[in-house]
């Protein structure tokens with residue numbers, strides 16, 4: 696099985712030099728990036744930057760990225776919230792991204808890779824075509840699912856610490872051995888990276904360049920144009 700890798704960058708919104716350094720390099724290498732943008736945290740300057748990227752695919756990442764559950768796996772839109780209100784918030788968020796980034800928004804990535812059954816229904820009703828969470832949080836849905844399998848972060852608290860390079864590459868090798876899917880998604884939170892982290896991540900991305908999905912393939916995949924062979 697010839698696996699392909701895609702890179703997903705979460706919590707995009709604030710203007711951040713490390714994020715920009717990584718996305719710049721991906722553009723130079725003609726490797727696509729999926730950026731999970733938080734509508735209500737998107738700064739104008741960052742929007743202007745993203746708008747110009749040729750190899751960047753924009754997904755909606757919640758609306759405010761605020762947790763609403765008291766215990767358990769974090770979620771911005773848990774089941775007990777009013778469906779009409781959530782639907783309006785997600786729709787407004789999507790319309791805002793469409794307007795400022797001038798791109799279609801057909802992919803949804805829930806904050807913390809988690810959301811409720813009700814929200815999945817809302818996403819389907821709003822016409823989202825692709826849902827990306829993580830491999831062990833798949834949902835029942837008509838949306839195409841492109842989960843991430845690898846998180847480059849070892850721990851998030853009190854601040855984010857990256858796994859060593861070798862650990863990440865081992866995880867990629869193991870995922871290739873055991874995953875049923877052709878696609879291996881790697882998740883990054885570049886706003887939280889230190890300068891040294893950026894260097895390591897760029898090395899990682901470059902070392903997997905040969906396995907990286909082509910922009911047009913990934914965009915087609917995410918637009919669900921030809922999913923029959925997946």
Ligand SMILES: [Zn+2]
Pocket residue numbers: 705706756760805806807
């Ligand atoms: Zn997030």
